[in-house]
Amino acid sequence: xxVHIPNVLTAEELAHCRRALQASPWVDGRxxxxxxxxxxxxxxxxxxxxxxxxxxxxxxxxxxxxxPTFNSAVLPLRVLPPMFNRYDVGMTFxxxxxxxxxxxxxxxxMRMRADISSTLFLTDPQDYDGGELVVEDTYxxxxxxxPAGDMVVYPSSSLHRxxxxxxxSRWGSFFWSQSMVKDDGLRAMLYDLDIAIxxxxxxxxxxxxxxxxxxxxxxxxLRRWAEL
Ligand code: NI
Numbered sequence: 001x002x003v004h005i006p007n008v009l010t011a012e013e014l015a016h017c018r019r020a021l022q023a024s025p026w027v028d029g030r031x032x033x034x035x036x037x038x039x040x041x042x043x044x045x046x047x048x049x050x051x052x053x054x055x056x057x058x059x060x061x062x063x064x065x066x067x068p069t070f071n072s073a074v075l076p077l078r079v080l081p082p083m084f085n086r087y088d089v090g091m092t093f094x095x096x097x098x099x100x101x102x103x104x105x106x107x108x109x110m111r112m113r114a115d116i117s118s119t120l121f122l123t124d125p126q127d128y129d130g131g132e133l134v135v136e137d138t139y140x141x142x143x144x145x146x147p148a149g150d151m152v153v154y155p156s157s158s159l160h161r162x163x164x165x166x167x168x169s170r171w172g173s174f175f176w177s178q179s180m181v182k183d184d185g186l187r188a189m190l191y192d193l194d195i196a197i198x199x200x201x202x203x204x205x206x207x208x209x210x211x212x213x214x215x216x217x218x219x220x221x222l223r224r225w226a227e228l
Contacts (some may be wrong), residue, residue, distance in 0.1 A: 001188040007147040024052045040094030057082040080173040092164040114176035120151040126211040128168030135160040180226040
């Protein structure tokens with residue numbers, strides 16, 4: 001399931017992130033890639049242990065915490081600190097799959113499973129050419145290029161790539177989440193049910209037996225499927 005989440009960052013947060021990234025040092029992006037992925041990766045990142053990375057990562061994490069769509073679609077248990085990358089002209093990231101297991105920085109080696117990959121766009125599409133995120137979904141190839149401040153989430157198990165940049169520079173934040181529901185199909189059913197409940201609650205009172213029954217069913221499925 002691939003979900004587009006609009007307006008994750010406010011205009012002020014976006015402007016702040018762009019200003020801070022402008023002043024940041026950038027290093028080779030291969031440092032955080034797995035062995036196969038590193039061979040096809042050609043981009044720049046800000047160092048994960050830098051002050052900028054920590055400060056901007058906090059902004060992104062706070063934005064996620066207040067976003068109902070992210071929480072419904074991802075059902076996050078853990079979120080790896082967000083990282084920041086850029087692709088200048090000629091840079092690209094060929095087809096790869098993200099590592100299944102990640103070490104959480106600053107925890108003395110605690111590991112988490114990467115169930116869901118997120119890309120938060122920090123450059124408006126009119127400011128660069130190329131740079132589409134292409135994800136092989138169960139319904140075929142999906143090409144994603146979103147307004148600055150918008151985000152896409154997709155299963156970390158899917159093969160994906162970033163097309164070469166032919167003009168401008170594409171900046172973004174990316175990170176992985178471990179979901180309470182690791183199976184993408186089950187998680188998608190919970191997301192669909194949540195959307196149906198939201199629509200039902202628009203049309204019926206909260207004490208309507210149909211609303212109560214659906215909400216009850218949602219929580220009982222979550223209780224059955226969630227692993228903490
Ligand atoms: Ni990737």
